[in-house]
Amino acid sequence: MNNKKIAIIGSGFSGLSAAAYLAKEGHDVQVFEKNDCLGGRARKFEVDGFSFDMGPSWYWMPEVMEAFFNDFGSSVNNHFELKKLSPAFNIIFKENDKVSIPNDYNELKKLFESIEKGSSNVLDKFMKDAQKKYDISFANLIEKPGLSIKEYLDYETIKSAINLSLFGSYQKMVHKQFKHPKLRALMEFPVLFLGAKPENTPSLYSLMNYAGLKLGTYYPMGGFYSLVEAMINICKQQGVTFHKNSTISKINVSNNQASSIQVNGDLVKVDGIVGSADYNHVEKLLEKEYRNYSEKYWEKKTFAPSSLIFYLGINKKIKNLEHHTLFFDTDFEQHATEIYDTKKWPEKPLFYVCTPSKTDPTVAPRNGENLFFLMPLATGIEDTNELREKYFSTLLNRLESHLGEKITDHIVVKKSYCIKDFEKDYNAFGGNAYGLANTLDQTAIFKPKIINKKIKNLIYTGQLTVPGPGVPPSIISGKISAKLLCQTLKQQPHEITI
Numbered sequence: 001m002n003n004k005k006i007a008i009i010g011s012g013f014s015g016l017s018a019a020a021y022l023a024k025e026g027h028d029v030q031v032f033e034k035n036d037c038l039g040g041r042a043r044k045f046e047v048d049g050f051s052f053d054m055g056p057s058w059y060w061m062p063e064v065m066e067a068f069f070n071d072f073g074s075s076v077n078n079h080f081e082l083k084k085l086s087p088a089f090n091i092i093f094k095e096n097d098k099v100s101i102p103n104d105y106n107e108l109k110k111l112f113e114s115i116e117k118g119s120s121n122v123l124d125k126f127m128k129d130a131q132k133k134y135d136i137s138f139a140n141l142i143e144k145p146g147l148s149i150k151e152y153l154d155y156e157t158i159k160s161a162i163n164l165s166l167f168g169s170y171q172k173m174v175h176k177q178f179k180h181p182k183l184r185a186l187m188e189f190p191v192l193f194l195g196a197k198p199e200n201t202p203s204l205y206s207l208m209n210y211a212g213l214k215l216g217t218y219y220p221m222g223g224f225y226s227l228v229e230a231m232i233n234i235c236k237q238q239g240v241t242f243h244k245n246s247t248i249s250k251i252n253v254s255n256n257q258a259s260s261i262q263v264n265g266d267l268v269k270v271d272g273i274v275g276s277a278d279y280n281h282v283e284k285l286l287e288k289e290y291r292n293y294s295e296k297y298w299e300k301k302t303f304a305p306s307s308l309i310f311y312l313g314i315n316k317k318i319k320n321l322e323h324h325t326l327f328f329d330t331d332f333e334q335h336a337t338e339i340y341d342t343k344k345w346p347e348k349p350l351f352y353v354c355t356p357s358k359t360d361p362t363v364a365p366r367n368g369e370n371l372f373f374l375m376p377l378a379t380g381i382e383d384t385n386e387l388r389e390k391y392f393s394t395l396l397n398r399l400e401s402h403l404g405e406k407i408t409d410h411i412v413v414k415k416s417y418c419i420k421d422f423e424k425d426y427n428a429f430g431g432n433a434y435g436l437a438n439t440l441d442q443t444a445i446f447k448p449k450i451i452n453k454k455i456k457n458l459i460y461t462g463q464l465t466v467p468g469p470g471v472p473p474s475i476i477s478g479k480i481s482a483k484l485l486c487q488t489l490k491q492q493p494h495e496i497t498i
């Protein structure tokens, strides 16, 4: 019988995924979440008829979510309707210069050709390579625990690494093929999701272009939280128990085994733990001697950005605005430098506006709009209400000037979210939003290890370990960690090479 007592720390996508797979193996799984809402960075809040998803809004790689539900004899369609957005998204390059990205690949090729002659053929070749990288990642890389280089030393992966130049610079690859600044911005934007400057991102990640531009941008009706709810339902069907408002403050160790956790001051005995809260925080729950990494290690890491977010409820319909709009009307390089190098509030920020009520009438009252602004920001810098408000005015003015109408007097709900909130709500290092940047020296075996090298029955999971940030990788991370913990609990130690 596999009836071991397992505690999952945190209820983000990785925690929910790990919980479901471990419970399916027959374990007694309990999820402990410090906040009063499950879902981690994908929580939601509701006020005055508005329902705000607090985190993810781009549903990419739908087959990862589908594979999760298939593993439990279900399907996404049994839980919510998935809508392909058309246009996929919009980019504002300057005032009165908006480009709508079609959700049909042939239309996308026409758009490329209209911007740069001959670029549709280049795009074809780019996408063929990107698809190969995507397929290789799924076949040979993404589900690997990243414990040893040996995992990646098979013939296909080595051949692809050479032929497709998986580890060259992403930016160089894009700039070699596309000359027009608009096409470069469009091709570089998906790696923004990976939270790194395109010049520091390995070209392997053009798989994101394939995922976003070719496979399509989707939206789960009811809001992104529909995915959280669906995963909670799967967990409950498997027998998982959830504890909200339950903060874990300590992991106790005896004989190099995690033996119990401290939850809201009470001691709970465990046979195994999956730490799905931010990695560095889970480490802090251990005595120093049991931690994989020191504070210095984290300080040297390149974190993906934090964000300044404003959730807004509007009491009128807004014209001239669609579901996803990226304001790329300022210098991307400069903003990226302010995030990663000089680490300061940006001079001229680029930002993103999401308006899910354009697709989904359930997220706002009738004749209202639900929208949020997101501005990427360096981690660990000063965060005050004055700064937030200063940027709110800037972003609102730019949005209003694009819309050609005022919305200021129609804002009936306004909530800001920034570095301090990420730190307080998620114990996020430096208030990061998306974990670690996917730079070359932070990919695969170079990511923080998914296992604890001294405590066999403690496995980490989530966006700070393999395979990386984003909803699909977090779901996969939960699956990998569940598999490793099952092996350990069955006394089949995995190969450990840290």
Ligand SMILES: Cc1cc2nc3c(=O)[nH]c(=O)nc-3n(C[C@H](O)[C@H](O)[C@H](O)COP(=O)(O)OP(=O)(O)OC[C@H]3O[C@@H](n4cnc5c(N)ncnc54)[C@H](O)[C@@H]3O)c2cc1C
Binding pocket: 009, 010, 011, 012, 013, 014, 015, 032, 033, 034, 035, 039, 040, 041, 042, 054, 055, 056, 057, 058, 059, 060, 246, 247, 248, 249, 276, 277, 278, 281, 307, 309, 374, 425, 426, 427, 433, 434, 461, 462, 463, 464, 468, 469, 470, 471, 472, 474
């Ligand atoms: C604003 C924003 C926008 C994003 N947009 C997208 C997008 O469009 N598409 C996409 O694919 N990805 C997006 N992401 C990234 C994606 O949301 C994350 O990669 C993913 O949700 C991370 O899941 P996780 O399980 O690793 O961690 P989390 O979701 O952070 O879950 C960890 C949980 O642990 C809990 N916890 C922390 N400490 C303790 C403790 N001591 N005791 C108990 N519980 C604790 C936290 O409260 C949290 O609930 C976005 C993220 C943010 C923040």
